[in-house]
Amino acid sequence: MFKDKTSLMMTLLKGRTLIVLVLLLIFFSVANDNFLSTNTLLLLAKHVALYGILAIGMTYVIITGGIDLSVGAVVGLAGMIAGGMIQNGVTLQFAGVTLYFSVPMVVILTIVVGAFIGWLNGIIITKFGVAPFIATLGTMYIARGWAMLHSNGATYSSLAGNEALGNTGFSFFGSRIAEIPVGALILVVIAIIAHILLKKTVFGWHIFAIGGNEKAAKLSGVKVDKVKILVYIFSAVCAAIVGLITASQLEAAHPATGETWEMNAIAAAVLGGTSMAGGIGTIGGTIVGAFVIGVISDGMVMCGVSEFWQMIIKGLVIILAVIIDQFQRNMEAKMALQARNESKD
Amino acid sequence: MAVNITNGPDVCLHAEKISKIYPGTKALDEVSFNVYKGKVNVLIGENGAGKSTLMKIIAGIEQESEGELFMGEEKVHFDDVTEAREHGIGIIHQELNLFPNLAVYQNIFMAKERKKGTVGLDNEYHIKETKRIMEKLQHPIDPYTIVGDLRVGQQQMIEIARNLVQDDLKILIMDEPTSSLSEQEVQVLFKIMRELTAEGISIVYISHRLEEIMQIGDYVTVLRDGKLVDSAAVKDIDISWIVQKMVGKGKSYPKRAGNIDWSKRETVLEVKDLSLPKKGGGWLLDKVSFQLKKGEILGIYGLMGAGRTEIFECIMGLRPEHTGEVILNGETLKINSITEQIDRGFALIPEDRQREGLVQTMDIGKNLSLSSLKNYAKGIFLKSNEEESNIDKIIDEIHIKVADKRLPILSLSGGNQQKVVIGKGIMTNPKILLLDEPSRGIDIGAKTDVFEIMNHFADAGLSLLVVSSELEEIKSIADRIIVLSNGIKTAELAGDEITEDRLVMASYEGHNSGKKN
Helix, strand or coil: CCHHHHHHHHHHHCCHHHHHHHHHHHHHHHHCCCCCHHHHHHHHHHHHHHHHHHHHHHHHHHCCCCCCCHHHHHHHHHHHHHHHHHHHCCCEEECCCCCCCEEEEHHHHHHHHHHHHHHHHHHHHHHHCCCCHHHHHHHHHHHHHHHHHHHHHCCCCCCCCCCCHHCCCCHHHHCECCEEEEEEEEHHHHHHHHHHHHEEEEEHHHHHHHHHHHHHHHHCCHHHHHHHHHHHHHHHHHHHHHHHHHHHCCCCCCCCCCHHHHHHHHHHHHHHCCCCCCCCCCCCHHHHHHHHHHHHHHHHHHHHCCCCHHHHHHHHHHHHHHHHHHHHHHHHHCCCCCCHHHCCC | CCCCCCCCCCEEEEEEEEEEEEEEEEEEEEEEEEEEECCEEEEEECCCCCHHHHHHCCCCCCCCCCEEEECCEEEEEECCCHHHCCCEEEECCCCCCCCCCEEHHHHHHHCCCCCECEEEHHHHHHHHHHHHHHCCCCCCCCCEEEHHHHHHHHHHHHHHHHHCCCCCCCCCEEECCCCCHHHHHHHHHHHHHHHHHCCCCEEEEEECCCHHHHCCCEEEEEECCCCEEEEEHHHHHHHHHHHHHHCCCCCCCCCCCCCCCCCCCEEEEEEEEEEEEEECEEEEEEEEEEEECCCCCCEEECCCCCCCCCCCCCHHHCCCCCEEEEEECCCCCCCCCHHHHHCCCCEEECCHHHHHHHCCCCCCCHHHHHHHHHHHHEEECCCCCHHHHHHHHHHCCCCCCCCCCCCCHHHHHHHHHHHHHHHHCCCCCCCCEECCCCCCCCCHHHHHHHHHHHHHHCCCCCCEEEEEEHHHHHHHHHCCCEEEEEEEEEEEEHHHHHHHHHHHHHHHHHHHCCCCC
């Protein structure tokens, strides 16, 4: 009897973010008739895609027991790199020529720049032993500064490209395919890849092992440094992709884009049950977490709640989520102990 | 032989039929226990026998469900640690509860501060008292020293000192205080325990080391499965009496067959002149050489800090600064990384199960397959079926008691957790297994299991290197023993040469040679 009750409670606890999401959807659809319309939901998907993708990278990092504060700045930097390449090309001073790249090339180069920041994070953390919080705080400033320097703080606003230069088509990432925002489709693809990578590959399990007990992982032969560097690269690449999508959606690249977005990404991961202590987390949970944040923001906007109240409510939801999370873990620990006592002869 | 457990004038604290019931289990079942005045009262039993629970009740950390506690004629009950402390009962936990970031005097007076005015601290008094107490304990450590910089043995003294701050200490409970001390530090601790008892302080002493109990104990009480088995004065009994009472039957460690001619066996591993420099001069390992035959269990005995773990660290690639040769099957190895060493057929079972062996957030199965995951990879994907069946195989082969391999690792008992760590090593299909204190912190039943596993794999052709600080254990499990002392190999014993005397003598030799001031 007791056991059934606990397992029911555990199921509810584990599905809590999803339950909250459903409750929020019901609440807002009652509060505002237009909320459950296709248009609103597609708009929601478009918004969620941005922190969703960031949060996937963040989930990887947090599972290893780290944190990546630089992702918001990488979003801004990636937009500026891509925007600059399309609008002004790349000028090679010594040769006196300006090169224009096709959009696919721009995308690849932008992702390479993002990956470089991630690699830098990984190297600083693993080879120089700097705490992830500090290392990525540093690269956050560096990436933001680089973004500002790129245009001296100005916005690149003509991203349509030029037929003659062969670099049109950047608006694709902000467009829709069969009404569905491309950003949301990219989110789906990345989420599926990230989930499989995490659950079905050696790399994924090594990520969990490092976050659970780094020393034991190392002594078990896990290449801790290499895995960590790859994880920070993955996170930064996710951020670069978000930078591309945002610039494409706005048809403009502004160097301040993405400020504080790392906080939304952390919040989505934590809401989704990722443990800040490392070793625990799922991509599915994180996506649901991203949707909760998205629904709260969009829903409250539609209900006319002021932005200031939105912030307060978001803050409360995050704290509550973590409190429930602690409760769940205590309960799991208790159940494990109980199983241990029962198995004793 | 047995003594009657009744209250009397020489009894400082008497526990009468104490029971402790947790949901689903009875941790203590009508256990009576006497703490004799000015004596060392030993409490012993396998893990889970209930000794920790009994102690916690006496110290006020947990409360009894049934039964009564008496101090003299007065019936007492402690709702928390503070109440117990008011009655003069102090406790030193197995894991030291110190603040490594703070100074000695701050640790000693933590939460017992004397104030100057309303908020100021009377540090003059704190430091004066710290000096006085540390001198009394014959450890005149500078009160300003940061505790994190002290050796474990010295930290232990700080713990004792914390309990001596108040003058009214009557009972001091010590939970496995020697588990991380060197032999010398143990002797110093024993001396201080003797002085405390001479002052009339009673000590409740918990230890797994039977030899220690014979040396320091006055009375011994054996618990098993939450029940009182027997109680006796130490002068009336011997080690085999304790073992017999603990396990319930005359069980001993499995012995190795002594009739194998090892000289005819092929040498699998040869270590030549292995040296490891110490930070700030000297050597952690000083030209250590040995051979390991196929199917052999080679024991490495020595005191704490003798260099035993360091040998493993060098072989596993964790100490790139080492010099000397490591030759595997005739090939001199260039040791780069632990991952490479695992691929070459070495597997390490580290000493500290929780910190170095297990990933607590992963389930039992994944903890087992962690080291060998890449053997089940096809491209980047895992072949789960093969992984699962290998996990099942190892669980079966080394008899890990699991209801479901998807349960959290912490749902297993200590002994079964240890088997998982060993299983993880075995799953990499090693040629050589390095076990660092494989029986630490597990009960006698599980110890026997672990030794049987070692025998089983040695018979199957695996070569094992095993570090142990327990004489009885290493004597029965090893075919051959090398002794390290202060980084120097001081003896290599086989067969009848292996005696406790020679092992102990050799373990001190390295300190005498060339290190005299």
